[in-house]
Amino acid sequence: xxxxxxxxxxxxxxxxxxxxxxxxxxxxxxxxxxxxxxxxxxxxxxxxxxxxxxxxxxxxxxxxxxxxxxxxxxxxxxxxxxxxxxxxxxxxxxxxxxxxxxxxxxxxxxxxxxxxxxxxxxxxxxxxxxxxxxxxxxxxxxxxxxxxxxxxxxxxxxx
Numbered sequence: 416x417x418x419x420x421x422x423x424x425x426x427x428x429x430x431x432x433x434x435x436x437x438x439x440x441x442x443x444x445x446x447x448x449x450x451x452x453x454x455x456x457x458x459x460x461x462x463x464x465x466x467x468x469x470x471x472x473x474x475x476x477x478x479x480x481x482x483x484x485x486x487x488x489x490x491x492x493x494x495x496x497x498x499x500x501x502x503x504x505x506x507x508x509x510x511x512x513x514x515x516x517x518x519x520x521x522x523x524x525x526x527x528x529x530x531x532x533x534x535x536x537x538x539x540x541x542x543x544x545x546x547x548x549x550x551x552x553x554x555x556x557x558x559x560x561x562x563x564x565x566x567x568x569x570x571x572x573x574x
Contacts, residue, residue, distance in 0.1 A: 439458060514536065
């Protein structure tokens with residue numbers, strides 16, 4: 416179940432060039448054999464190797480002492496939408512964690528639970544006026560906490 420993802424790299428995955436403080440770069444997430452892998456690209460190499468990325472975003476290399484960026488609702492909602500398009504256990508886990516994160520940040524409201532074949536939770540997004548069923552992948556509290564930390568590192572967010 417573990418999301419073994421690295422934080423922003425200090426160098427480009429293609430050319431190996433180091434990102435200087437203040438340099439812009441791209442990060443991309445790839446689904447590889449039911450796991451998630453993150454790669455970073457300098458602006459020059461961005462056109463090579465990211466075509467099959469599940470999701471990507473542009474970032475800026477921060478000084479080591481600078482805190483992570485604030486929670487970006489649109490970015491997380493966009494990832495929630497994209498992860499909803501597929502059907503796999505890793506996507507179900509990620510979608511569930513994103514839904515919990517969005518409830519915690521008060522973007523989604525908890526509506527209730529579902530039982531039967533699609534056991535899980537139902538959440539409502541007031542901004543979109545839409546309800547979403549989210550399958551429960553059966554994670555325990557420790558797995559959720561660990562995955563939440565890894566997801567925060569993946570998205571460069573303070574969760």
